[in-house]
Amino acid sequence: MSFFNKILASVGVGSAKVDAKLSKSSIMIGEKVEGVIDVQGGNVEQAVDEIYLTVNTNYEKEQDDRVINKHVVIATIKLNEPFVIMPGETKTFPFQIEMPLDTPVSVGSSQVWIQTGVDIKGAVDPQDRDIVTILPNNMMDQILNVMKELGFSLRKVKNEEASFKLRKRLPFVQEFEFIPTSGSYYGKFDEVEVMFFLIDDQKIEVVVEVDRRARGLAGLFSEALDLDESIIKFTIEENELHQVKNIFKEILENHS
Structure with missing residues (x-):
């Protein structure tokens, strides 16, 4: 059963899960916001290389007489040293992130989100996405x-x-x-x-x-x-x- 669970975890079934919790969802440009990341173990023991956060947004680009939507990473933060998460175990990691000064304001078609990822060798990396509201300073x-x-x-x-x-x-x-x-x-x-x-x-x-x-x-x-x-x-x-x-x-x- 353990071997079968490892096979399932390698394709994302029964693998670890990640959940980021921000202290608030409305953030002013340049402001620091705190939060915690919960990593919950799955059905098998897994080695985690790193946890990372990225601040992301979208923009429009004209190409071949049509408008296409593009994605760009504004900032990346790596949080921890490698660790092992046991089956059913939950580990919590506090973090602080500062919204870069060139983060776009959340108005119109502009959208900003924080993507949380866990890098696990030999498995589908679990991710979490949180939409945030960026306010002008x-x-x-x-x-x-x-x-x-x-x-x-x-x-x-x-x-x-x-x-x-x-x-x-x-x-x-x-x-x-x-x-x-x-x-x-x-x-x-x-x-x-x-x-x-x-x-x-x-x-x-x-x-x-x-x-x-x-x-x-x-x-x-x-x-x-x-x-x-x-x-x-x-x-x-x-x-x-x-x-x-x-x-x-x-x-x-x-x-x-």
Whole structure:
């Protein structure tokens, strides 16, 4: 029976199981979250090489005139030295994980999850997946509120593949797409896209892409050539956030 159980465990039947438990499921970018991982033994003794955690997300990529969804690992953490789990035994491992500063916010089509895996030689590795909600930090939140104050509504948020000129460590950028729905900028822009690149917990780089609304034949010609788009970058520290509204006003006035 023991030999038969080993054969079954090698294909995942009666093998060890893993379950990650986070202290909370809503996490701010840059925040540390604690948790525990329970490894429960199966029907046979098994040697565990390591336990690992990965932070994951999805993004869109255009390929052959169609959009495909891609997966990317944002961070990886290895937790332990090799150990043996006995049949029916449960071992618990505490952990702490910090959400990287370039983790996308959980809004729109963006999804972030923590994958927990146990590496067992000669067996199907058990895994556990936990969806987490990633919240913007204070600087991002204040900038998003400024757009609302200026009469813009958030239309769409997505993670999209980007060129090396625009992106940083990850192969994509998260775009917050706004449209003017009231105020002095209504009718002047097709859309305004905002992207955030946190430098640290006190400083942020903001990229603004302005898409002007076409006016007349010349405007339509410019729009067809993508000449109506302008990209502006600026860096601001947390103690300068009171200036953000005026910065956006100047950008919008210069490109309206």
